[in-house]
Amino acid sequence: MARSLARNNAHFRRAERRLPLGVSSNFRYWGDQKTLYVKRGRGARLWDLDENEYVDYRLGYGPVILGHCHPEVDAAARDGQQVGTVFAMSTEREVVVAELVHEMVPAAELVRFSNSGTEAVMAALRLARGVTGRDGYVILEGSYHGLFDAVMWQADVEGLRDPSDEPVYLPFGKGVPGLVRQLCFPVPYNDANRLEDVLRRQHHQIAAVLIEPILGSCCGIPSTPEFFRAVRELTTRYDVLMIVDEVKTGFRVARGGAQELHGVRADICTLAKAMANGYPIAAVGGREDLMRHFGGGGVTHGGTYTAGGMSLAAAERTLLLLRDTDALDRVARYGRRLQDGMAAILDAQGVPHCFAGHPSMGGLFFSEQAPTNYRDWKRSDYTFYDTLAQHLIEGGVLCEPDSREPWFISAAHDDGCLEHTLHVFEEGVAATSRELAGSGAPA
Numbered sequence: 001m002a003r004s005l006a007r008n009n010a011h012f013r014r015a016e017r018r019l020p021l022g023v024s025s026n027f028r029y030w031g032d033q034k035t036l037y038v039k040r041g042r043g044a045r046l047w048d049l050d051e052n053e054y055v056d057y058r059l060g061y062g063p064v065i066l067g068h069c070h071p072e073v074d075a076a077a078r079d080g081q082q083v084g085t086v087f088a089m090s091t092e093r094e095v096v097v098a099e100l101v102h103e104m105v106p107a108a109e110l111v112r113f114s115n116s117g118t119e120a121v122m123a124a125l126r127l128a129r130g131v132t133g134r135d136g137y138v139i140l141e142g143s144y145h146g147l148f149d150a151v152m153w154q155a156d157v158e159g160l161r162d163p164s165d166e167p168v169y170l171p172f173g174k175g176v177p178g179l180v181r182q183l184c185f186p187v188p189y190n191d192a193n194r195l196e197d198v199l200r201r202q203h204h205q206i207a208a209v210l211i212e213p214i215l216g217s218c219c220g221i222p223s224t225p226e227f228f229r230a231v232r233e234l235t236t237r238y239d240v241l242m243i244v245d246e247v248k249t250g251f252r253v254a255r256g257g258a259q260e261l262h263g264v265r266a267d268i269c270t271l272a273k274a275m276a277n278g279y280p281i282a283a284v285g286g287r288e289d290l291m292r293h294f295g296g297g298g299v300t301h302g303g304t305y306t307a308g309g310m311s312l313a314a315a316e317r318t319l320l321l322l323r324d325t326d327a328l329d330r331v332a333r334y335g336r337r338l339q340d341g342m343a344a345i346l347d348a349q350g351v352p353h354c355f356a357g358h359p360s361m362g363g364l365f366f367s368e369q370a371p372t373n374y375r376d377w378k379r380s381d382y383t384f385y386d387t388l389a390q391h392l393i394e395g396g397v398l399c400e401p402d403s404r405e406p407w408f409i410s411a412a413h414d415d416g417c418l419e420h421t422l423h424v425f426e427e428g429v430a431a432t433s434r435e436l437a438g439s440g441a442p443a
């Protein structure tokens, strides 16, 4: 029987009168009849206003690494509230969390806290500019670094004929000043030659290269180990700073994030999502000689809500659980079992496919080979994914409705989740194949 969305839809009609699109983030609007509102989440599951139950593979775009309403993290957060909210002064727990962050991510020799990934990346870029005295920066096509003007640029690749053509770079939306574009040097992902070209010619204008180790908003396309190491070598050679944005990968793909997996140390890195199981806190960390520029070297960093008591306590507990338990192993193991199960179903039904990213945040592609950069991803056909996603959501498997976000796994995903997911997946793939065969669309 089809889900009822009567309450969700009624709520949407009320919400859209007071909230643009009825939501608090453009990305939460899925259509007038499809926008869901959450009643509650527990573990790896959530329920919408109509009490439809879902296995959650979005996890708030990644943060909820231990599952929704984790009892120990929530108890710690309540304990943190007893300290108070904000004082415009520091509290004792900041250094405790900073020490944990450094222990797990050694590149973070010193740490400053922010509230969100966006704020942390802004602070990282300002620090790089402050230290080097240069305003330019490299971003890699397909990356997402948050919602601030400097990083809201994407390549318009539709009309490109030749891979060597230079695309036009468009802002993510209106209101991003075109002037900002002059400071931004975009380079295709996984293309060390192009990066070297840009650095050779313009390094005297460039403060930093920003890299997301896995394109967490472009289907989980990973940086090849060679490219990641090349970014390290080239930035060192041209005296440009390497900022690794581990907002999504940090404390998720390994305790020490992608830097641990690749054996590469950033000059500056940003951490956020999995750090506090969903409580609002982020961190910018980096080499001591750089980080001392905050304050002492004249680089400004602050914010009324930075290092709030509740979030710090949640971060401390989450990091201890990630450090001292097998939570991340369980996350990765579930991710692999999920991919194996999906692969068996797709093989049996003759649907070409592959996976990208990391089992804890994996992208699913309906082609023999995953794209390795944004341009190829953008030109691929996502009809199969988009159609399948609607069947999965209808059946209670909450993946991202479009293919940009990878599937996020938490330590709370269990055998029951897996069984339900694969059952719905099997039916969804068959239904999708039937529909696309009927419509004449490429299957």
Ligand code: PMP
Pocket (backbone or CB within 6 Å): 061, 116, 117, 118, 119, 121, 144, 145, 146, 147, 212, 216, 217, 245, 246, 247, 248, 272
């Ligand atoms: N950097 C990366 C790599 C991200 O994935 C995100 C969020 N998806 C951000 C920065 C921005 O973080 P926030 O949404 O917390 O501002």
